[in-house]
Each structure stands twice: as C-alpha cells, then as structure tokens.
Amino acid sequence: MSEDHRSVHATSGAVVTAPSADSAMCEPRPMRADAARNHEKILLAAEEIFALDGVTVPIDIVAERAGVGIGTLYRHFPTKEALYEEIVVTRLRGLIATADECAKNPDAQEGLCSFLREFAHQASEKHDLFDALGQAGIDIKVRFFDVLEELMVRIDVLRQRAVDAGRVRDDVATKDMLNLVMGTCHAAGQSGVDGANLQRLVDIILAGIKNPN
Amino acid sequence: MSEDHRSVHATSGAVVTAPSADSAMCEPRPMRADAARNHEKILLAAEEIFALDGVTVPIDIVAERAGVGIGTLYRHFPTKEALYEEIVVTRLRGLIATADECAKNPDAQEGLCSFLREFAHQASEKHDLFDALGQAGIDIKVRFFDVLEELMVRIDVLRQRAVDAGRVRDDVATKDMLNLVMGTCHAAGQSGVDGANLQRLVDIILAGIKNPN
C-alpha cells in the first residue's frame, strides 16, 4: 500500500553532446532544444502567477499558463515547492549579484541606497519573493536558507561600509533593514503603489537609518 | 478566501423572532444570552488561531477550539470570510478608538508616535489583521473599506497635527505611513521579531518621517 520506487528526479539532466556525426566546435549541449524552452516557459509562467496571486494558486493554472500539461510541469519540477524554490532562489541569486555590483560603488552610502532601491523595485512586483523571505524565519527550507544567508552577508557588507563612512547609524542590523524595506514593499505592492511612490518610501527608510550625528 | 460567495446573508443578521402566532405566552427569548456567549467564544478562538497559524487553518479547528460545533459557528458567521472580516473590523474599530485617544494628547508628535507604537504592537502579534489589511487593496470587501477609510481619516488627523506642529514632513501621506508601519510589522512578525525590536523599527520609521528642517 505504500511503495517508493523511482530514483530521485534530477531537475537538470545530464549534459550530453550529440554522439553522431557532428563537427568540432558545437555548443556543449544541443540536446533538448524544446525541453529547455518548456523549462523556461514554466518558470516564467510561475513567476508571473505566483507574483500575481501568491503561492496558493493551483499548479494546473501554472501549467496551463505555461502552455504545457501538468505532467510536463512535474517532469521539470518534482514538487510545487521545488518550483517555488527555484524561482525564489534564482531571484535571490540575482539580488546577490546586485549587491556585489553595488559594493563596487566608491560612495558607500550610494552603494547601499542603490541596492535597497533595486531591492525594493523587485520586491514591489514579486509577491512570492516576499512571501518566501517573510516566512524564512518560520518554515525554513535548506536551500533557501543558504542563499538567504549569503544575501544577508552581502548586504551586511554594504551596510558596514556605510556605517564606517559615518553615513548610517550603527545600531541598525541588516535584518532590520530587510524587514523595513521588504515589509514596506510587500504592503505597498499589495495596495498598488507605483514605482515612483515606492522609491519615496524607501527614501523615508533611508532617512530613518541615516546617522543623525 | 477570494472567490465566489454563494450565500448572501449579511454578516450579522438582525435577530428575528418568529413572526407568526407567538406573541402571547412564549418567553421573550432570553436565550440570546448564551448565543451571545457563543458568538464571543468563536470570535476569541478565531482570533487566537488566525493570529497564530494564519487564515489558512481549517474552520473546524476554530470551532473545536471555541468548543462549539461547526454548525453553530456557521449559524453565527455565514462564511469563513465573514468571521475573518468581523475580527478585522473589530480590531480596526479598536484602532480607531486608539487614534481618537491619541488625538487628545496635547503634544501632537507624541500623539502620532504613541498611536503608531500601539498600532505596531497589535500588528506584531496578529498576523491576520495584516494579512487582511495587506490584501485590502486587492480584494476589497465593502465593509473593510468603510472602516479602513474611517481609520485613515483618524490617522490623518494625527499626522496633520504633527505636520502643523512642524514635527513631521509634509510630503508623507497617511497611506505611506500605514504602508511603512504595517508592512514592517508584517515582515517583523513573520520573521519572529519580538516586541522590543519592533518598537526600534517603528522608531526608525518615525525618524524617517521627522521634519528635517
């Protein structure tokens, strides 16, 4: 009545080059041309829908929107949660890259600000990200945790630089900043605040954490 | 929580006694006493559980916690959403009262601050309120809207007084303030920030909207 067969389903298959008569310099995996497209379509659809309606949307809706059968969706992501995770992790990775970029800004304060603005921008339109981050403290998934941890570290670099430059209060933790910005964006996003107004809100927060020396 | 409503009952129907042949010898229905008690018990249980586990808890759990049958629950609230609504509306009414109270504070700035702190306090422990408010912009229910509108007006009084007293920037809308505080509380609440730390976050926001001149 309860079995389990079936070895773990790898999300990204082995990279095989076509074994037959093909010449030298071809890309490393010409295989699965349209499978890759489907993967992308699913990801895209899921992003849109999760961002719009939250993570509670039935998964068939996602499949339908992606234009594939549910079976296909499940071939690419073994679980609804896995799909969700992939989206969030991808987005977190993007934010890490953004943070790294901002860390190169010679003006420490400017670096922090531009990061938070970009962060806010993404946050405002992607509910799912924030549902995820918001729940991070509660229902932590390992994969999440690692990337989130990583992101925190990067943001902390930005914050510390700004503190060292005397521009930001030293009693504000990175987590505080995230809660402020993230939460505000969440609320703003849901009550339909547009981008420009959102930036104003971020500016208020920035003013709040400014060193009042 | 956001789809079709088949029943059209008002949330709290007027309590009608059977209109036919009954006026003579029947008791005047003091039964309403313990019906009222049930109403209260349900409300209390729902508050606790929604606040604790979010609005996704199955409604039987609420009934069980309240110590009544589901049937009874449904007699009092025609819909899960109606129950939910009643809680939020009640709480909003409480906040309106708080706002009125704070408006009596001779120090305008102090009035605003103490309101926002109380607001944050409630928010930090009651997820449901803010799930609700957060979604208010999207899935507006008429009853919500009215009370929310009302609350906004009261907060605006506080804000305006502080602005007039030169203590708060005049380019910050009431709605902005709500988004900032509410969103932050939401995020903080979900990541398990305690009351003291939450007050620090509110203080940061207050610093951010302070008139810098």
Next chain:
Amino acid sequence: MSEDHRSVHATSGAVVTAPSADSAMCEPRPMRADAARNHEKILLAAEEIFALDGVTVPIDIVAERAGVGIGTLYRHFPTKEALYEEIVVTRLRGLIATADECAKNPDAQEGLCSFLREFAHQASEKHDLFDALGQAGIDIKVRFFDVLEELMVRIDVLRQRAVDAGRVRDDVATKDMLNLVMGTCHAAGQSGVDGANLQRLVDIILAGIKNPN
C-alpha cells in the same frame, strides 16, 4: 506551503448520551443513529469490493458502492489504509474467536481440522484478507501485527493439542500450516474453485501434516 493543523481524527467518536430530558435505562449511545449505519455501509462495501477486485480499487468506487460521498468515507476512515486495516483486523478477530471455539472441541484433531476448514472457507472468498496476511511479513503495520500475533498463538494451541494427541507431525510449525492453507486458498479463490473443492484441498493438506507414525 506545508502545514498540519487538525488533531488526530478518532475513528470512533466519544460515546455521549443525549444530555436532555431522557429517561433512565436508555442504551449508552443513542446518538449518531445514521452515522453508525454509514460506517457499516462503508465497511460492507469495502469488504465486498476489496475482496472482489483487490485493494487497488480507487476509493471513490468504495464510497459510491456504499452510497456515500468520499468526504463521508474519509470522515469515518482517515485513510484508505485505515479502512483496509479495519476490515482485516475485524476478520482476524473473527478468526481468533473461531480458534477459541475450536479449542473447546474434546477431539484435538477435530478441533484443528474444523478451524482450518473455516479458515479456508473465509480465505477463499476474501482476497483482501490474504493479500494482507501474505504481505504481513513485508509491510507490517503495527495494528496488524498485534492481532496476527494473537491469532498465531491461538492456532498454535490447536496445533499443539493435535501434536500432543499424536495426530499431527511435530515438525510442522504453525506458520507452515498458515502458509499452506492460506496460500492454497488464495490460489484456489482466484482460479474460481468452489467451496466443496476447496475443502478437498484442505483435506490434502491435513493429510500431509498427519502424524505418519
């Protein structure tokens, strides 16, 4: 994304006597008149269908056959497996009673034989029982295990008496007997052997375990 609410669902509710104006000597639980009937209907339907088609039949079929909705079925049995278990356990209990009865037979050999015949009789028409017993060694469920253990003990009493009376070989374990009878019945049942012929098969087995002294 993954919650759990909901306290464990007891299969048999608390036994409550009607609290209102009812007289002295009423049965202990006049409540749930038709719920009990449904429970029975489900059990009956499941027995028939499992016995006929094996345990792989979709559960809606069982519900349909019982004339109830699936929801109802699940109210009575929290799991398909639980339903299955209940049937098997009930039947095993019946066999235990039979064994006890047979143990009263003054003729030890006769006691054993009549038990095995009854056993075979039930086995031949109830596939599920034997699917269950057959798998007992593999996918043991605790509840099964206990009752099965119990049954084995009772059968062993019968066997031992017959051995002591010099009628049965002493090198045949109870488990051996069960495998022989059960297995044969399973095969016979599936190939459509009728009751009379089945008894002949049992007699062959009995002949095989007879003490050849």
Next chain:
Amino acid sequence: MSEDHRSVHATSGAVVTAPSADSAMCEPRPMRADAARNHEKILLAAEEIFALDGVTVPIDIVAERAGVGIGTLYRHFPTKEALYEEIVVTRLRGLIATADECAKNPDAQEGLCSFLREFAHQASEKHDLFDALGQAGIDIKVRFFDVLEELMVRIDVLRQRAVDAGRVRDDVATKDMLNLVMGTCHAAGQSGVDGANLQRLVDIILAGIKNPN
C-alpha cells in the same frame, strides 16, 4: 493492468524491412542484432524488478534498469502488460521443458516430485509469475491460457504416471496440485520463507497426495 488496450500490435511483430525500392545496395539489416540485445536487456531487467518489487513498479524504472529509454521499451513491448506476459510465458515454457525432462525419469514418483520441487523453487523467488498465474483464472489472457493449458497437460502426464504406479492418490486433479504448490509458494514467498523451508512445505503437500492404501 486489466483494462482497455488501445494498441493492437502483436507482442512480437515480424520484423519487416521497408518493402519499397531498397533491395539493391542496402545492407541486409544486421541491425537486428543489437535490437535483439535490447529486447533481452529489457526482459532481464523486468524479470528482476517485477520479481523483487511486484508488478506495480512504474515502467520507467524498468527501462532505466535495462539501460534503455522508455521509447525503446515501448518499441519492443506495446504495453506494460505485454512485457509482463512475455516474461510469464517464457517462464511457463521453461516449466514445460522441465516437466518434459522429469517425464523421462524412470521412477514416476520421483519424476513428479522433482518437477514440483523445481516448480516451487522458481515460484519462491519470482513473485510475478505467480501473481500472474494466480490471476489467470480471473483475467485470462489468451496467450497465457494456451501456454498454461500446455503446462497443465505436461504436468498431468507426470501425475498420471505417478497414479498409475500406485504412488499418488487418483482423486487429486492436476489443477489441485497446482493450486496447492503455487499458492503455498506464493504465500511462502511473500512471508519471506527461504528455499529450504519451502521444500519442506512441498514435501508436506507431496505427503498429502501420496496414495495411502
């Protein structure tokens, strides 16, 4: 496993070369060599897995184990059931050969016994065979039926010889013997009885059918 068959392919279709303009310079298709190898690999994998985990294993697992794609598997066997059938039929053919061999034994009794022992031996480790045979009476497939019939005939030869030699009761049908041995093996196999003990069970059955005169 027991419903509609949409495709109507024969289980092992004749291998046809394209009938059009091709006779001249094309190779004579020695390709069938490795196609045959695949056929064998699939059969082997299926045997192992079905015997180990029963016939409910998803077919992809079989393909994976065989080291071929599902597509390939389906090219060789139009249906899961067809694959299953082929295995059983092959095994039945093996048993027919064994029976023929045993029929050469000058000692009739010995011939029957050694056949049944070999039969039991195979049965004990190959669940699938007996799941299949067990269900043969219910869900008969034509191909099965023929081979099974054939096997019965051969066993009957063995039985009759033993009866004629006065060693075996004449009121035991071949089918009875099969039910006894097969069923016992099934049960024993599932409850994890090892080979030696299984032989003991077979001996009990043999004792049971021995001519008692």
Next chain:
DNA sequence: AATGAATGAGAATTCATTCAT
C-alpha cells in the same frame, strides 16, 4: 531505430459549506 519529453486521465486526500437530527 532510439530517445526521453510531453501528455492527461486518474488517485488520494482536504476543507468550506449544507442539512438532517
């Protein structure tokens, strides 16, 4: 001819809501 991606009809289970007692 081989591959494995796509498909979609089920299957088990949950939960808001209705209804008989």
Next chain:
DNA sequence: AATGAATGAATTCTCATTCAT
C-alpha cells in the same frame, strides 16, 4: 438553537502511453 455528519469540488501528484527529435 446546537450539533456534527455528509457532501463534493478542488488540489497535489503519479504513471502508462504517445510523439517529436
């Protein structure tokens, strides 16, 4: 008026089979 049993649509996920590459 209260109870909790019944209901069934909706949801997640599986797996035999088909089809494009």
